[in-house]
Amino acid sequence: MQDMKIEDLASDNYEETQLTFFDAKQRKIFYTEIETEFPEGCLIVSRTDLNGIITHVNKSFVMMSGFTEEELIGQPQCILRHPFMPPAAFADLWETIQKKEKWHGYVKNLRKDGGFYWVYATVIPNIRNNKIISYTSVRRMPSAKKVAECIERYPTLF
Amino acid sequence: MSYTMTISPDFKPDLISGWYIFNTWLQKQSDVAIHINLVNDFSELAQCIDNDSIDLIYANPCDIAKLVREKSFEALVKPVGVHDETVVITHADNPINAIESLKPSLKLAMTDVPDVNTMGTIMLEPADINSCDIEAIICSNYITVAKKVVAGEADIGFLLADAYNEFSSLVKKQVKPLITSKIDVLHHALLLGPNLQDKKSLLQKCLIMMADDTKGMAILNSMEIEKWELMEQDEAEILIDLIDTLSPYSN
Numbered sequence: 001m002q003d004m005k006i007e008d009l010a011s012d013n014y015e016e017t018q019l020t021f022f023d024a025k026q027r028k029i030f031y032t033e034i035e036t037e038f039p040e041g042c043l044i045v046s047r048t049d050l051n052g053i054i055t056h057v058n059k060s061f062v063m064m065s066g067f068t069e070e071e072l073i074g075q076p077q078c079i080l081r082h083p084f085m086p087p088a089a090f091a092d093l094w095e096t097i098q099k100k101e102k103w104h105g106y107v108k109n110l111r112k113d114g115g116f117y118w119v120y121a122t123v124i125p126n127i128r129n130n131k132i133i134s135y136t137s138v139r140r141m142p143s144a145k146k147v148a149e150c151i152e153r154y155p156t157l158f
Numbered sequence: 159m160s161y162t163m164t165i166s167p168d169f170k171p172d173l174i175s176g177w178y179i180f181n182t183w184l185q186k187q188s189d190v191a192i193h194i195n196l197v198n199d200f201s202e203l204a205q206c207i208d209n210d211s212i213d214l215i216y217a218n219p220c221d222i223a224k225l226v227r228e229k230s231f232e233a234l235v236k237p238v239g240v241h242d243e244t245v246v247i248t249h250a251d252n253p254i255n256a257i258e259s260l261k262p263s264l265k266l267a268m269t270d271v272p273d274v275n276t277m278g279t280i281m282l283e284p285a286d287i288n289s290c291d292i293e294a295i296i297c298s299n300y301i302t303v304a305k306k307v308v309a310g311e312a313d314i315g316f317l318l319a320d321a322y323n324e325f326s327s328l329v330k331k332q333v334k335p336l337i338t339s340k341i342d343v344l345h346h347a348l349l350l351g352p353n354l355q356d357k358k359s360l361l362q363k364c365l366i367m368m369a370d371d372t373k374g375m376a377i378l379n380s381m382e383i384e385k386w387e388l389m390e391q392d393e394a395e396i397l398i399d400l401i402d403t404l405s406p407y408s409n
Contacts, residue, residue, distance in 0.1 A: 040257075041243075041281065041339040045400065056341060102403070120283060124403045128395070136396075138403040141284045144258065 001076055003028035008066075010034055010113035017083045021076075022090070029083055034115035044119065044139040050132065052077045053120035054150060066112035077137070082110040097125045097135055106142050106150045118147045160191040161213035161354055164206060166346060167197050168271040168318070169219055171299075176380030177216075183377050187364040190357050199298075200270045213351045214361075218242075219344045220272035223398040226391075231349040231367050231392035232358060235365045235386035238384045242344045243319035244277035247319060247333040249307055257337050260314070262291035267312035269295060269301040276404050277339045278316035301329070343400060347389050 004027070006014075011032045019027050048060040048121055057065075057072050065072065065080060071080070081090075085108055096103040102125045108116050119139035125132040165177050171326075179390070181194050192214060197203045206212050207224060214234075217225055219242065225231035248254060264287060268275055279289065295312050297303045300321035306312040308329070319338055322330075348365070350358060368374035369385035378385060 039340070041337050041341070043280075043339075043341045043343070043404075045343060047396070047399075060340075073222050122403050124399060126395070126399045136399045138400065140280055143284050143286045145286055 001025065001027050001079055004030045004112075004114065008032060008112055008114070009116055014114050018147060019081060021081070022087070022094075027081075029110065030114045031083060031110060031116065032114040034113075036111060036115055036117045038064070038117055038119060038141040040100050040141065042140075044137075046077070046137050047126070048077050048135050048137070050134065052135075054079075055134065056079055064111070064117055065109070066115070071112075080109040082108045082116055084108045084116075086154050088157050089154070097123055098132070100125050100127060100132065106146050107139070108150075109139075109153075118142050118150075120146070133157060160193050162195050162211060163192050163214035163216075163217045164195050164197055164203065164212050166218040166221065167199050167203055168269070168274075169216070170321075170382070173381055176319070176377065176382075180377050180381055183368075183374065184364060187368075188357065188359070188360050190354075200272065207345055212323060212353075213354045215351075216346055218271065218273055218346060220276060220401055222347060222349065222394055223401060225349055225351075226394050229353045232355065233389040233391050234303045234348045234350050234358065234362055236345055236347040236389040236393075237383040238385050238387050240274050240345055240383065241342055242277075242346070243329045243339045243341060244281065245317045245322040245325050245338045246278055246281055246336045247304065247307055247315045248313060248324065248336055249310065250332050250334045252313075252334070255334075255336070257281060260285040260287055260336075262287055264292050264314060265295060265312045267295045267297055267306035267315040268296070269300060269303060271318065273344050273401075274316050274318050276401070277341060277344070278361065280404060281337050299386060301325070304329050304333055323329070326399060344397070346350045347393070347394065347397070348386070 009030055011034055014030045014032045017029050019029050042060040044061045046054055046061050048054050053073050054075055054077055057069055062069050089105060093103045105121055107119050107121045109119060110116055115153040121139045123135055123137045126134045126136055143150040167291060181192055185192050197206060295306055300317050303315040303317055307315045365386040366388060369378060
């Protein structure tokens with residue numbers, strides 16, 4: 001996964017950090033405080049393979065992420081990982097779905113332009129003949145109250 | 159041998175004749191004897207599915223999981239460009255203009271149409287309202303949902319967006335939409351059961367070519383369908399996964 005590019009950012013007022021993922025890969029992140037509101041009535045839908053590589057995205061995913069569909073397909077889902085999110089949340093996600101269970105959670109996602117958007121995410125394993133073949137993720141508009149709680153709680157989970 | 163077709167009970171009543179003409183057309187084109195058995199509601203449909211008394215069905219996306227996973231149905235075709243979307247309405251005079259302003263202990267008028275109710279429930283989540291916060295008033299059709307809201311018997315109502323769009327201006331003046339889904343991924347589909355599986359290619363061919371024929375096109379128009387397109391089994395599986403993801407009750 002490529003590092004973010006300063007020329008893609010929507011603002012000159014940004015912070016920089018280095019994220020390390022579960023597989024020890026690293027990515028340079030630039031992020032701003034610019035929030036994109038979740039569009040009313042929409043759902044962000046994606047599918048990944050067993051390694052978390054994106055295989056399908058819908059129009060809302062493309063619009064909210066700021067990437068093109070071509071840029072997203074073949075990339076790991078963690079291209080959306082925002083440094084605000086505690087790694088424990090994603091560890092819980094993977095542990096849950098690998099047990100063939102549904103995972104829910106509130107997630108702050110990173111856009112290509114360094115901005116962010118909050119979602120209420122549900123991820124399920126796609127099971128065929130009792131084997132997980134892929135994962136489906138649906139993200140929708142979160143409750144403002146729940147987001148406010150996460151803004152308080154997530155920094156304590158690092 | 160005669161086979162039985164049914165149509166998900168959420169179809170518009172004024173399209174009944176179109177479906178009967180469609181059935182006659184399909185029998186002539188395929189030389190397969192098919193009898194239409196209409197059901198009154200989703201509980202009667204569930205009984206028919208349980209009793210294995212259906213061979214061909216125009217199914218609501220929420221019924222596709224059971225049909226495919228438990229009853230070995232296969233995807234045949236889907237209507238081009240037709241998606242199911244939901245509108246949440248309230249009374250026109252209600253000072254509330256956004257979902258986020260709704261409070262728990264809501265009276266909700268709804269039909270038994272499962273995908274509309276699933277989408278509607280999801281759209282209440284930003285207000286922290288879940289099924290425990292709702293008193294549901296089950297209605298037999300969408301106009302009754304609107305009437306309950308207009309009469310003040312319900313605070314909000316769930317409607318299929320197409321049904322709301324076809325309401326008279328008189329009804330529309332008395333209600334207002336709080337939110338409309340733009341999901342773009344849920345749709346009905348024509349599925350065939352195990353007894354008809356040897357006729358799958360034949361039926362698919364007839365249906366795909368239906369819009370190429372003047373008479374076929376006229377029948378499609380009477381069902382408010384532009385044309386049929388092939389639906390792969392994997393697409394049905396993806397739809398099922400999506401419904402599973404959205405369902406508040408599945409694990």
